[in-house]
Amino acid sequence: MIKLDHVTKTYKNGTIALDDVSLEIEKGEFVFLVGSSGSGKTTFLRLLLREELPDRGTIWEAGRDIVNLPKWRVPYLRRNLGCVFQDFRLLQNKTVFENVAFALEVIGRPKSVIESQVPQVLDLVGLSHKRDNLPTELSGGEQQRVAIARAFVNRPLILLADEPTGNLDPKISEGIMSLLDRINKTGTTVVMATHDKALVDRMRLRVIELDRGHLIRDQQRGVYGIETDSGAQR
Amino acid sequence: MASFSQYVVKETTTNLWRNRVTTVAAIFTVMVSLFLVGGSLILGQGASNAEIKWQQGTLVTVWMAPNATSQEINAIRSQLDSFPYVHDCYYQTQLQDYEEAKHLLTATEFSVLKPEAIPSSIRCIPNQPQDAQLVIKKFTGQPGVLIPTAPTQALKNQQRTIAIAQWSVLIIASVLLVSSAVLILNTIRMAIFARKREVAVMKLVGATNWFIRVPFIFEGLLQGLIGSLMAGGLLWAGEWFWHSKSVNWAPDTLGSQMLLTSWQLVWCELVVIFLGMVIGSIGSAIAIRRFLDV
Ligand SMILES: Nc1ncnc2c1ncn2[C@@H]1O[C@H](COP(=O)(O)OP(=O)(O)O)[C@@H](O)[C@H]1O
Ligand SMILES: [Mg+2]
Numbered sequence A: 001m002i003k004l005d006h007v008t009k010t011y012k013n014g015t016i017a018l019d020d021v022s023l024e025i026e027k028g029e030f031v032f033l034v035g036s037s038g039s040g041k042t043t044f045l046r047l048l049l050r051e052e053l054p055d056r057g058t059i060w061e062a063g064r065d066i067v068n069l070p071k072w073r074v075p076y077l078r079r080n081l082g083c084v085f086q087d088f089r090l091l092q093n094k095t096v097f098e099n100v101a102f103a104l105e106v107i108g109r110p111k112s113v114i115e116s117q118v119p120q121v122l123d124l125v126g127l128s129h130k131r132d133n134l135p136t137e138l139s140g141g142e143q144q145r146v147a148i149a150r151a152f153v154n155r156p157l158i159l160l161a162d163e164p165t166g167n168l169d170p171k172i173s174e175g176i177m178s179l180l181d182r183i184n185k186t187g188t189t190v191v192m193a194t195h196d197k198a199l200v201d202r203m204r205l206r207v208i209e210l211d212r213g214h215l216i217r218d219q220q221r222g223v224y225g226i227e228t229d230s231g232a233q234r
Numbered sequence B: 001m002a003s004f005s006q007y008v009v010k011e012t013t014t015n016l017w018r019n020r021v022t023t024v025a026a027i028f029t030v031m032v033s034l035f036l037v038g039g040s041l042i043l044g045q046g047a048s049n050a051e052i053k054w055q056q057g058t059l060v061t062v063w064m065a066p067n068a069t070s071q072e073i074n075a076i077r078s079q080l081d082s083f084p085y086v087h088d089c090y091y092q093t094q095l096q097d098y099e100e101a102k103h104l105l106t107a108t109e110f111s112v113l114k115p116e117a118i119p120s121s122i123r124c125i126p127n128q129p130q131d132a133q134l135v136i137k138k139f140t141g142q143p144g145v146l147i148p149t150a151p152t153q154a155l156k157n158q159q160r161t162i163a164i165a166q167w168s169v170l171i172i173a174s175v176l177l178v179s180s181a182v183l184i185l186n187t188i189r190m191a192i193f194a195r196k197r198e199v200a201v202m203k204l205v206g207a208t209n210w211f212i213r214v215p216f217i218f219e220g221l222l223q224g225l226i227g228s229l230m231a232g233g234l235l236w237a238g239e240w241f242w243h244s245k246s247v248n249w250a251p252d253t254l255g256s257q258m259l260l261t262s263w264q265l266v267w268c269e270l271v272v273i274f275l276g277m278v279i280g281s282i283g284s285a286i287a288i289r290r291f292l293d294v
Helices: A041-048 A071-078 A096-105 A111-124 A140-152 A170-185 A197-203 B002-018 B020-057 B070-082 B094-104 B107-111 B131-139 B152-194 B196-205 B209-246 B262-291
Strands: A002-010 A016-025 A030-034 A056-061 A081-085 A158-162 A189-193 A206-211 A214-219 B060-064 B086-092 B121-126 B145-149
Touching: A002 A041, A016 A041, A016 A056, A016 A206, A016 A214, A030 A041, A030 A170, A030 A197, A041 A056, A041 A158, A041 A189, A071 B196, A081 A140, A096 A111, A096 A140, A096 B196, A111 A140, A111 A170, A140 A170, A158 A170, A170 A189, A170 A197, B002 B020, B002 B152, B002 B209, B020 B152, B020 B209, B020 B262, B060 B070, B060 B131, B070 B086, B070 B121, B070 B131, B086 B094, B121 B131, B131 B145, B152 B196, B152 B209, B152 B262, B196 B209, B209 B262
Parallel strands: A030 A189, A030 A206, A081 A158, A158 A189
Antiparallel strands: A002 A016, A002 A056, A206 A214, B060 B121, B060 B145, B086 B121
């Protein structure tokens, strides 16, 4: 589903954010991406979203070489990807329903599809009763659920999450985690960058660790990190 | 597609309303500049209408010396008849010219004139007004000829005045046209900034570049269009006012000679509306290129 082959990413200011990273993620896998701040997790996800291009190496996603994908095809690639961020990125002037509907609206889905899909996905994230509320009227956990609903409403093949629980307290994070787990169970590949040690240790899923741009660990049924790795933990 | 057009209409009206003050400023500038452009078009069209009317009425006159012999007069007449640039030549005797002078001059002036001191004349219609110059060149200094004349200088002066007026209006108009494009650019820029977060989400969920751009393009186009329609309305009202006044004017005044036909007016209006849409598109195209990173 996702394959990186000797991928290196250098930013314009000379920072090497990813250095010669190769890995493969199968369809339906759930992968934690861990590493201290600045280790390159966000860069990794941005490459998968094709918000950035690597200077070397190739990236395949859903059978396509996305590095050499022509620019006009990028939107069509992104329709197969859902993404969720630490800061939710909801539109403040739209209701819960409108925020989720927006994702379908702007890719030209007809009203009938919107009217059947949005309530379904709101039901999945448990927010049917708040469909007409504005984001400001929701808790952080609820806002993240809306963001997940928006990412998932178009049934993407891959869901990318960049520290989705970074702003939430542990109890709420558990809820978000189990929601992502449920989404993964529908066959969606999930890649989640996180700092949340408790979560990672409890789930015992595949863990990929980055350190200053290097892939230093790729472990099935892994844990957050070796206990001496203090910088990453809070 | 129905949902797309609904979406564009919804987004455009939201944007226009959000930036209503700058939008109104942009629309009014478009209106004023296109009103001037249209005015200059109408002026130009009017000038060429007047020129055609003048051409139809222009005569070239070869005044014969009062003491010219009839052989000399006949020689000039037959020369003119064989001349390909003129047609419909006729001879006015001294007595006929004397009668004409009676209408043209005041009574006191006329009282000192004597028929035998008045030159007789041969008058022809030139095929083209500039052909009158050929006649003047050809007959100046010929035996028996006093002086050949044509009212070309007066015509030239009037045309010059109109042309100067037309160009000044056009220069002012083009400065204003540029400013209105800049104002439209600015409203689109503000709309883009106001929707930064939305645009970011749109890109993330896979909206195509055109889908993101179209509401902004449409917004600029609409501002240009509304401004040009208002300018068109003003021009139409102005023409109508001119027409209604001109019924009291003599047909040989410049004002009535310049009057536009309905088709000419429609043509000017179409040019104005087209220009309005061009300005709107240019303004939004530049704003999109510079500020919308898609
Ligand atoms: N747009 C950018 N321009 C320059 N350097 C960047 C940019 N984004 C990230 N970096 C640098 O790249 C490295 C990796 O950053 P990032 O991928 O955000 O790490 P993480 O998400 O693991 O904290 C860091 O050193 C960061 O400072
Ligand atoms: Mg990060």
